[in-house]
Amino acid sequence: xxxxxxxxxxxxxxxxxxxxxxxxxxxxTPVVRDDGRYVVSTYREIVELLHDPRISSIREEDVAGGGSxxxxxxxxxxxxxxxxDPPDHDRIRRVAMRHFGPPRSPGRVEGLRGxxxxxxxxxxxxxxxxxxxxxxxxxxxxxxxxxxxxxxGVPTEDESRFRVWASALVEAIDPRAGAAAERRRxxxxxxxRAYLNELAEARLRQPSGDLLSALVTDDGAExxxxxxxxxxxxxxxxxxxxxTTVNLITNGMLTLLRHPAELDRLRxxxxxxxxxxxxxxxxxxxxxxxxxxxxxxxxEIAGTTIPKGATITLVLAAADxxxxxxPEPDRFDPDRADKEHLGFGGGIHFCFGAPxxxxxxxxxxxxxxxxxxxxxxxxxxxxxxxxxxxRGPRHLLIEFDGIVPSPGT
Amino acid sequence: xxxxxDLTRCQGYGQCVFAAPGVFAMPGQExxxxxxxxxxxxxxxVLRAQAACPVQAIHVDRLxxxxxxxxxxxxxxxxxxxxxxxxxxxxxxxxSLAGVRAAAVLRRDxxxxxxxLIGDESHEPYDRPPLSKQxxxxxxxxxxxxxxxxxxxxxxxxxxxxxxxxxxxxxRVRLADxxxxxxxxxxxxxxxxARPWPDEAEAALDGVCVLRTIEDATRLRRRLETGNGRVxxxxxxxxxxxxxxxxxxxGRPVTVAERGAAPLAGALGKVIGGIAAExxxxxxxxxxxxxxxxxLDADADGRLRAARLSDGTTLExxxxxxxxGAVRNVEWLEDAGLAAGVWGVGCDxxxxxxxxxxxxxxxxxxxxxxxxxxxxxxxxxxxxxxxWGNAVxxxxxxxxxxxSDQTRRWAHLALPVFWSNQFGINIKSVGVPTFAxxxxxxxxxxxxxxxxxxxxxxxxxxAAVTFDQAMWLEFYQRMIERAAPFPPxxxxxxxxxxxxxxxxxxxxxxxxxxxATVVVTGHDPSERRATLVRRPQ
Numbered sequence: 001x002x003x004x005x006x007x008x009x010x011x012x013x014x015x016x017x018x019x020x021x022x023x024x025x026x027x028x029t030p031v032v033r034d035d036g037r038y039v040v041s042t043y044r045e046i047v048e049l050l051h052d053p054r055i056s057s058i059r060e061e062d063v064a065g066g067g068s069x070x071x072x073x074x075x076x077x078x079x080x081x082x083x084x085d086p087p088d089h090d091r092i093r094r095v096a097m098r099h100f101g102p103p104r105s106p107g108r109v110e111g112l113r114g115x116x117x118x119x120x121x122x123x124x125x126x127x128x129x130x131x132x133x134x135x136x137x138x139x140x141x142x143x144x145x146x147x148x149x150x151x152x153g154v155p156t157e158d159e160s161r162f163r164v165w166a167s168a169l170v171e172a173i174d175p176r177a178g179a180a181a182e183r184r185r186x187x188x189x190x191x192x193r194a195y196l197n198e199l200a201e202a203r204l205r206q207p208s209g210d211l212l213s214a215l216v217t218d219d220g221a222e223x224x225x226x227x228x229x230x231x232x233x234x235x236x237x238x239x240x241x242x243x244t245t246v247n248l249i250t251n252g253m254l255t256l257l258r259h260p261a262e263l264d265r266l267r268x269x270x271x272x273x274x275x276x277x278x279x280x281x282x283x284x285x286x287x288x289x290x291x292x293x294x295x296x297x298x299x300e301i302a303g304t305t306i307p308k309g310a311t312i313t314l315v316l317a318a319a320d321x322x323x324x325x326x327p328e329p330d331r332f333d334p335d336r337a338d339k340e341h342l343g344f345g346g347g348i349h350f351c352f353g354a355p356x357x358x359x360x361x362x363x364x365x366x367x368x369x370x371x372x373x374x375x376x377x378x379x380x381x382x383x384x385x386x387x388x389x390x391r392g393p394r395h396l397l398i399e400f401d402g403i404v405p406s407p408g409t
Numbered sequence: 410x411x412x413x414x415d416l417t418r419c420q421g422y423g424q425c426v427f428a429a430p431g432v433f434a435m436p437g438q439e440x441x442x443x444x445x446x447x448x449x450x451x452x453x454x455v456l457r458a459q460a461a462c463p464v465q466a467i468h469v470d471r472l473x474x475x476x477x478x479x480x481x482x483x484x485x486x487x488x489x490x491x492x493x494x495x496x497x498x499x500x501x502x503x504x505s506l507a508g509v510r511a512a513a514v515l516r517r518d519x520x521x522x523x524x525x526l527i528g529d530e531s532h533e534p535y536d537r538p539p540l541s542k543q544x545x546x547x548x549x550x551x552x553x554x555x556x557x558x559x560x561x562x563x564x565x566x567x568x569x570x571x572x573x574x575x576x577x578x579x580x581r582v583r584l585a586d587x588x589x590x591x592x593x594x595x596x597x598x599x600x601x602x603a604r605p606w607p608d609e610a611e612a613a614l615d616g617v618c619v620l621r622t623i624e625d626a627t628r629l630r631r632r633l634e635t636g637n638g639r640v641x642x643x644x645x646x647x648x649x650x651x652x653x654x655x656x657x658x659x660g661r662p663v664t665v666a667e668r669g670a671a672p673l674a675g676a677l678g679k680v681i682g683g684i685a686a687e688x689x690x691x692x693x694x695x696x697x698x699x700x701x702x703x704x705l706d707a708d709a710d711g712r713l714r715a716a717r718l719s720d721g722t723t724l725e726x727x728x729x730x731x732x733x734g735a736v737r738n739v740e741w742l743e744d745a746g747l748a749a750g751v752w753g754v755g756c757d758x759x760x761x762x763x764x765x766x767x768x769x770x771x772x773x774x775x776x777x778x779x780x781x782x783x784x785x786x787x788x789x790x791x792x793x794x795x796x797w798g799n800a801v802x803x804x805x806x807x808x809x810x811x812x813s814d815q816t817r818r819w820a821h822l823a824l825p826v827f828w829s830n831q832f833g834i835n836i837k838s839v840g841v842p843t844f845a846x847x848x849x850x851x852x853x854x855x856x857x858x859x860x861x862x863x864x865x866x867x868x869x870x871x872a873a874v875t876f877d878q879a880m881w882l883e884f885y886q887r888m889i890e891r892a893a894p895f896p897p898x899x900x901x902x903x904x905x906x907x908x909x910x911x912x913x914x915x916x917x918x919x920x921x922x923x924x925a926t927v928v929v930t931g932h933d934p935s936e937r938r939a940t941l942v943r944r945p946q
C-alpha cells in the first residue's frame with residue numbers, strides 16, 4: 001500500500017489519534033495534488049490563500065441544489081455565511097456581528113462570563129462522589145450548547161430539547177454515521193428550524209435583550225438579513241460553534257494531562273490559561289483543515305498552478321506545526337512568544353465565534369485544573385471521532401481522587 | 410501599563426475589543442481606537458487581548474520585542490570584530506518613534522556600549538497617531554500617549570536639547586547649549602515638524618493651530634472642547650481630513666479648504682480623492698476644493714475672526730487648523746556635508762547616509778521621516794515616507810546595521826504601508842499610490858464605501874488602497890512585489906460588475922506643501938546633483 005497518498009493516510013481513521021507525523025510528510029510538498037484536490041500544508045502559503053480573493057467558499061452542491069447540503073446549515077435553508085462569498089457573506093456577517101461584537105455590541109460575549117462560570121461550576125459539582133468521568137459527555141459537550149442557548153436567548157426550559165436537536169445535527173457530521181443518523185439530522189433540522197422561527201416571531205413581538213431578539217429587530221442600517229438568512233445564521237452559531245468548542249476543551253484537557261507540569265502550573269496560576277489556550281489552538285486545533293474551497297481562477301503558489309475550478313484544502317493544523325514558522329513546533333509551550341496561529345483560520349472567514357470559544361475554553365480548563373484532585377488519563381490515546389477535519393476525542397475518560405469545592409462557593 | 414498597536418499589521422479582526430472592551434474600540438467596521446495607557450485594573454483584559462490578536466499586532470510594555478517569523482538573515486547581528494557591540498558609543502539624534510525604536514532594538518540585539526538619545530521635546534517620547542484621533546475627540550487623556558517602557562532602557566536621555574550641528578570628521582554632535590556629544594556611530598532620526606502658516610503674524614493669532622506635537626494637541630483639544638464656532642481646516646491631506654472628522658464627531662461646524670481638486674488627492678490621486686470628498690460632505694463637512702486661504706483676520710484682541718478665501722468669500726471661523734504637511738528637520742545638518750535637503754537625508758537601503766557627493770558614509774545612519782532611500786520596486790527612486798510603520802521598520806534595520814558587519818546587513822525593502830481613520834472608515838494603503846497612471850476598483854463597492862482600489866503604472870500594479878477592506882491588502886502587496894500586470898483581471902469574490910481602469914490623476918510633481926505622505930522624489934539629473942540645500946526662506 002505504498003501508493004496511498006499522504007493525504008489519504010491522513011483521512012484514514014487509523015491515523016486520527018496522531019496525524020502530526022503525516023502532516024510533516026505532507027509539508028515536504030507545500031501544495032500537493034491529490035486526485036482533483038489541491039492540498040496546501042505550509043504556513044506561508046496558507047496565509048496567502050486565506051487572503052486571496054480568487055478563492056471562493058461557495059460549494060458546488062449549494063449552487064446546484066438551491067438548498068444546502070453543508071453540515072453547518074439546516075435543511076431547506078440558504079447556506080450560512082461561512083459558505084458564501086462577498087458581498088453576501090460580508091453583509092450577513094456584518095449584520096450578525098452588529099449584535100455579537102464590535103462596533104455595536106462589544107460587551108455581549110464578555111457579559112456571558114458570569115453565566116458561563118456558573119455552568120462550569122455546576123458541571124464540575126456534578127462530578128461529586130465519582131472518581132471517573134467522561135470529559136466529553138459529562139463536561140465539554142453540555143457547556144457549548146448551554147452557552148449558545150444563553151447567547152441566543154433560548155428559554156431554560158427548552159434547553160433540553162435544544163440539546164437533542166444539536167446532538168442529532170452534530171452526530172450526522174460523522175461520515176460513518178449512516179442513513180439513520182442522516183434521517184435524524186433532517187428531522188431535527190426541520191424541528192429546530194420551526195422552533196427557531198417561532199422563537200424569532202416571539203422575540204419580534206417582545207424583544208428580550210438576547211442575540212436572537214437583536215437580530216430579528218435589526219433596523220437594517222448595515223444591510224438587511226432575510227428571515228431564512230437569520231435562521232441559517234442562528235443554526236450556524238449552534239452547529240459550527242458546538243463540535244469545535246467541544247473538541248477544543250477536550251483536546252485541552254488531554255494535552256494538559258499529557259503535560260502534567262503544565263497542568264500543575266495552571267492550577268497554581270489560573271492566569272496562565274490565556275496563553276495556554278492560544279498554544280492549544282496551534283498545537284491541537286479543533287479545526288484541522290478547511291476541506292473545501294474553490295479556485296475561481298488559476299492561482300500560482302509555491303511553484304504550482306492551482307487551476308481554475310479546483311478544490312483546495314487548507315490543512316491549518318499542518319501549517320501550525322511548520323518549522324519554517326514556529327521553532328520546535330512539536331513542543332507544547334504556552335510561553336511561546338509567537339501566537340500567530342491559524343487555529344481560527346484567517347481572512348474574511350476568520351471564526352465568527354472565536355471570542356466565545358476562547359472564553360468557554362479558558363473558564364473550562366482553569367476550573368478543571370483547579371478542582372480535580374490528581375486527574376489522570378484512563379486511556380491514551382482516547383477513542384477519536386471519525387471526522388478528520390473537525391478532529392477530537394469521542395470520549396475522554398479520566399480518573400481523579402475527588403473534587404475540591406469551587407472557590408466561589 | 411503601556412500599549413502600542415501596530416496598526417499597519419492590524420486587519421480589523423476585532424478580537425481585542427471582545428477581550429478588553431474598556432481599552433479597545435472599533436467605532437466603524439475596521440477602524441481601531443485604543444487607550445495606550447490603560448489603568449492597571451485593565452491589565453488582565455489587555456493581556457487577553459494581546460494573546461488573542463490574530464496578527465499579533467499588540468505590544469504591551471515594549472516597543473521592540475519578539476519579531477514573529479524567521480528572519481531573512483542571521484539574527485541577532487554578529488559583532489564586527491572590533492568590540493564595537495560591547496563598548497562602542499552610539500548617539501541617536503531624535504527621540505521620537507524611530508529613535509526610541511532603534512534604541513530598543515540595539516539593546517535587544519546585544520549592544521552593550523553607551524547609548525545616548527538627544528531630543529528637542531522635553532517630554533518622554535510619545536506616540537503621535539492618536540493625537541489627531543482619540544486624543545482630539547477627548548476619548549483619551551493626553552498623557553496616555555507615552556511610548557512604552559523607556560526608563561528600563563539603559564541609555565542617557567538628553568531631552569529638551571536641540572542638536573544644532575554635526576561634525577562628521579570629528580564625530581561630534583553640537584547641542585544648542587554649546588555642549589558637544591561624541592559618537593562612534595550616529596543615527597539621524599530628527600523627523601519632521603508641522604509646516605507653519607506662512608504669514609508669521611497670522612500664524613501667531615489666538616485660534617490658529619497646527620497639529621504635530623503633544624502641545625499642539627493639547628491646545629487644539631482645549632479649543633474643540635470649549636468653543637462652539639466654526640473650525641477651518643487648511644489642507645485636506647490625512648491630518649487635515651482626520652481633524653475634520655473629529656470636528657464632525659464632536660458636532661462642530663467645519664470648513665475644509667483644499668488647494669487641490671480633492672481631499673487626499675496628493676497621496677491617493679484625484680479619483681479616490683473624489684470619493685473621500687463625497688464622504689466628507691456626507692458627514693456635513695463644508696468642503697471647498699480648488700480653494701486657497703488668502704489670509705486670516707483677527708479681532709481687536711488678536712483672536713482669529715475670519716478667513717479670506719480665494720473663491721472671494723470671507724468665512725467666519727473660531728479656530729483654524731493649518732494642515733499643510735510637514736517640514737523635515739534638516740537644518741542642523743546644513744554644514745555637515747551630508748546629502749540633506751528638503752526631502753530629508755539621503756541614505757542607502759541599509760540606512761547608511763550619503764555624503765553630499767553621493768558617497769555612502771560608514772558610521773552615520775538615518776531612519777524615519779527624515780530618511781530618503783531608494784526602493785527597487787519603484788525604479789530605485791528615492792522614497793520619503795512619513796509613516797508610523799516605516800519609522801518602526803526602518804529604525805529596526807538601521808539599528809541592526811549599526812552593529813553588524815557588512816556581510817550581515819539588512820536592506821529596508823518593505824513596501825510602504827499606512828493607515829488613516831476618518832469618518833468611521835479605515836483607509837489603508839500599500840505601495841506608492843502616486844506612482845501610477847491608472848486606478849481601478851477591483852473589489853467591493855464605492856457606494857457602500859467598502860472597496861479595494863488598485864493602482865497601476867505602465868501596465869504593472871504599484872499600489873492598492875482599501876476602504877474598510879484591509880483583509881485583502883496582503884494579496885495586493887504580493888502583486889506589487891511580483892510586478893503583476895495591471896489591471897488585475899481575475900475571477901474573484903466581491904468583484905464589481907464592471908472593472909474599468911481610469912486615469913489615476915495623481916499629481917505630476919508633488920509640491921512640498923501638498924501634504925502627500927508618500928512621494929517619489931525622482932532621480933532625474935537635477936536632483937542627483939550634489940548641491941548644498943539651504944532652508945527655503
